[in-house]
Amino acid sequence: MFQDITIEKLLDLKDKKDFTLVDVRSPAEFAENTIPGSINIPLFNNEERAEIGTIYKQVSVDAAKARGVEIVSAKLPEFVRAFQELSRDVVVFCWRGGMRSKTSATLIDLMGVHAFRLQGGIRSYRQWTVSQIESLEIKQEAIVLNGYTGSNKTKILLQLASEGYPVIDLEGLANHRGSIFGQIGKHAHNQKTFDSLLIHHLEKLKGSSYLLMEAESKRIGKVVIPEPLLKRKEAGIQIFLHMPIEERVKHILEDYEPWEHHQECLEAFQLIKRRIHTPIAASIEDHLINKNYEQAVYLLLEYYYDPLYERKAKLYGEERTIILTAQNTETAVLAIKNALAKNAVKSY
DSSP states (O other), X not given: OOEEEOHHHHHHHHHHTOSEEEEOSOHHHHHHOOOTTOEEOOSSOHHHHHHHHHHHHHTOHHHHHHHHHHHHHHTHHHHHHHHHTTOSOEEEEOSSSSHHHHHHHHHHHHTTOOEEEETTHHHHHHHHHHHHHHTOOOOXXXXXXXXXXXXXXXXXXXXXXXXXXXXEOHHHHHTSOSSTTTTTTSOOOOHHHHHHHHHHHHHHTTTOSEEEEEOOOSEETTEEOOHHHHHHHHTSEEEEEEOOHHHHHHHHHHHHOGGGSHHHHHHHXXXXXXXXXXXXXXXXXXXXXXXXXXXXXXXXXXXXXXHHHHHHHTTXXXXXXXXXXXXXXXXXXXXXXXXXXXXXXTTO
């Protein structure tokens, strides 16, 4: 017989990494939000879930259950096989620890798969996450990477992370680049997903003496940075990275691939068009329409993003800043590593 476990027990198991966490909700629910590290083996697909929900509302609970049994019976071998192929114990969960996870756990347990079921489902995990966000305390010093748009700050941080530096990739957690154009080619995360990933990542870095992160505003796409982290970031040591505009334009074109997202670029530009001097805005729009992306990016940097960055940079005092100049991403990574190695930040 499967066992029910609490969210606290689940977190203890996650530390040991000796099980597979399985979300048995529909693919659409899984895509919206799940527990980090989970895989999706849905009991019902999106259409089946919608059908059962309609029967539940318009006919009866018993009729909905009967239809659910019909659907599951038809695909039972395939469903169980997906669990058997995992070769580890599993923890299954649904929205609130109800029929879907109970049915799934019962079926796979009967077929010899050792299973746990999360009490309260993902709703209990969300409640735990919210409590963690509300009581969040960041003890580490923040080292914040600032730089003109296109300086490849995210890739620089990811390179440092791959070498073991304690990096929080806020844009990665939000799945958004943090600008008006930041959603292009991406599916931005919602607040639930961002919060879950953030708490999970902070837990992994709790033993570090500092945190490296990119300078971001309070809001990144659809999500808001928790106030404790925002305050720590604003009070942190600020690294200002200067890189040639030619290199920055190249990075932007490589990252955004505007030729693949022509209409999205035009639509995003409309959101900032009125903030740019009219003749320049008209020129940028003309370049975008005619797919002269390189020239459009040059003008956007020169007349919008660079002045915006310079205004923000003036808000920080010189006593807590480090100025670095690099010709490209590789030399920027080296410059930051050298600054850290030389104890440029005393709290290291």
